[in-house]
Amino acid sequence: MHKDHIRLAVVGATGAVGTEMFRILEQRNFPFASLRAFASERSVGKTIRCKGKAYPIEVATPEVFKDLDIALFSAGSETTKLFRDAAKKGGCLIIDNSSAFRMERDVPLVIPEINGDDIKAHKGLIAVPNCSAIVMLMAVCPISKLSPIKRIVVSTYQAVSGAGAKALAELEEQTQDFVAGKQPVAKVLPHQIAFNLFSHNTAINEAGYNGEEWKLIHESKKILHNDSLAITATCVRVPVMRAHSESVNIEFKDARPTLEHIHKALAEFPGVKVVDDRENNYFPMPLDASGKDDILVGRIRNDISNPKAIDLFVSGDQLRKGAALDAVQIAEYLVKNDLF
């Protein structure tokens, strides 16, 4: 299909990731012939702007997909499950931000800079990985090419907007309550998030890991095509509005690469920016990563506890590269390679 004829849609247009998608489609001047915005019933009547035009919010039905070529889904697992067959039947390709199908064998799970070529084997649905996995792997991938990685120990500092627009509003509300001398109330998130932090509130499985940690661990193996990669993760929600940060310890199978080689590999990797100014104590911060496309990597140092390991710290906007940008990049890859 010629790229000027792409009939595009965003499903979940009013959410934290959905609104970011419209921004990114405009900023990157994504070529579409038409664009439709789908959300739930209660958003009908609203519009959302892109490239100078206002798009009315519509409610998706199975029928809409026969008039679409690509649909960027970001409305939760249930919505993707609901429309997957209809989209396939209608000939509309889904790029899905939900976790519903990420681990299915015939679903490419893609960070274009890392495993873009996996897109070629798609069967109508391509999944965008978990945001914490994307933020971590953008730093891990270029390093893994220098020397094979044996094990990763990662602890996350995850922004509230990762839990959605309502959670973000709750942090703001709790903050206002605090300033007004009122007791902050938790309604969306399970605990007060203002001036607090807590273990990611996805369910704990039998192994003792929560859902977010499990995704980070298993999606990383799939994306890197490396089932033997050992990963342990601790995922924590922090009172930051936007951009996830992660403290990452990387142990290599053999000798660790030199810090010079690591710096070079990161600096040359598209979508990564090295922020590692030891003298001025300036390193990746979520405030600097917010609204940016690049994943910031710093605190790169030899681990004194293990001669084969290094430590580093990453911050990346989980709504952009961790979700919406990754989805749009997948769409760009499809267009560039005539893959739909």
Add this chain to the structure above:
Amino acid sequence: MHKDHIRLAVVGATGAVGTEMFRILEQRNFPFASLRAFASERSVGKTIRCKGKAYPIEVATPEVFKDLDIALFSAGSETTKLFRDAAKKGGCLIIDNSSAFRMERDVPLVIPEINGDDIKAHKGLIAVPNCSAIVMLMAVCPISKLSPIKRIVVSTYQAVSGAGAKALAELEEQTQDFVAGKQPVAKVLPHQIAFNLFSHNTAINEAGYNGEEWKLIHESKKILHNDSLAITATCVRVPVMRAHSESVNIEFKDARPTLEHIHKALAEFPGVKVVDDRENNYFPMPLDASGKDDILVGRIRNDISNPKAIDLFVSGDQLRKGAALDAVQIAEYLVKNDLF
């Protein structure tokens, strides 16, 4: 000396840790015959209350120590260095919260629950460890008794009050600015802390570690009497007012203990509370740890990346057990064992 005759002083009485000391002396009904409160010139005229009495703030001079038995120092390294000799000459024992002398061979570095008996060898100065070290070791020590530990990978989530009362005020100010729609300004801390986080702002050494990480690593070895313990640490400041949290990965030399044994050892250890409710997703949070004496430990699970390792998450009030309480407990140990 009979415990009813202790002439006590707090040096640095108006700081974040100092004010907490007065609170703890009262709560624990520490036996003192007299109490004096020292701070800098600009606090003169103020008073601080303890056990129903108001103590005027005085400025310390070398002469005051000859009339004192124990001085709890929390006024920074320079102040302890300034008065160490005068205190020794005056026969006044120093319990020091600063890092000035912690690593000196003849200075006991003490968490009473862990290495209280080290106090017996004191030469007039006993050091309180770094707050992050205390919070971590309260969880690590009981576990290390089950099976020797080989390596620890720790990432911290450190509260702003750890940087002092002014930093805490800055977080509040920046929060008010945010709510008022104004751009928050960083004056005390190097970067905006409201809705942000950053690598601990102590200087980075040649190995690439910052001062806080270096203290955590080396003080832990001294406290546990284990020079071969391998530790790597990443210390991060988060927008939490009070109580440090830490994500800790512990690798054993041999087989890891069972989770049941670990739970039991932690539950039986004084000063530790296990908060590990997987079903209700309830784990240690700084808000729960704030103002409490116990170090909260949870997320205790087998590390799926390493059959000899476990993961856990800790929250503890760094102003109480991480500083002021530890100092008062050391004083209590001295009193109980007639050690001054």
